[in-house]
Amino acid sequence: xxxxxxxEDWTACENKFKLAVAVLKDEFEKAAxxxxxxxxxxxxxxxxxxxxxxxxxFRKSSYFLEAYAEIFGHPFTNISILQSKETVKEGSGIEExxxxxxxxx
Numbered sequence: 001x002x003x004x005x006x007x008e009d010w011t012a013c014e015n016k017f018k019l020a021v022a023v024l025k026d027e028f029e030k031a032a033x034x035x036x037x038x039x040x041x042x043x044x045x046x047x048x049x050x051x052x053x054x055x056x057x058f059r060k061s062s063y064f065l066e067a068y069a070e071i072f073g074h075p076f077t078n079i080s081i082l083q084s085k086e087t088v089k090e091g092s093g094i095e096e097x098x099x100x101x102x103x104x105x
Contacts, residue, residue, distance in 0.1 A: 016043040023058045032063035040071050049076070 001024055010021050015038050022031035038044050049055055049068060058064045059076065068076040 014043055019044065020054050023054055026057075028058055028061045028063040031058055032061075032067035035064070035067040035071060046072055 005021050005024055010018055015034055019031055019034040019038065022028070022034055035044075035049075040046070044052075049059070049064075055064070065076055
């Protein structure tokens with residue numbers, strides 16, 4: 001993985017790719033800086049930080065936790081991600097699924 005991503009020039013790519021590359025290289029401080037560039041309504045949404053496997057180890061780092069809290073205004077928890085999904089507009093059919101999912105947790 002490191003050989004393949006190191007052979008490419010990522011400077012012209014979207015921030016979500018730069019973020020993934022930094023995470024895969026274990027460059028968590030750099031990844032947190034990219035997170036801040038992406039911001040709250042950027043290429044990577046709040047719930048994606050919780051469920052994308054590429055972030056699994058990064059989520060355990062203080063760099064991730066600090067950047068996440070700064071960007072979204074609350075500490076990272078999987079429960080807070082689920083609650084943020086509940087703000088989806090009515091009529092989308094998602095609310096019922098989320099209510100059922102929350103009850104099964």
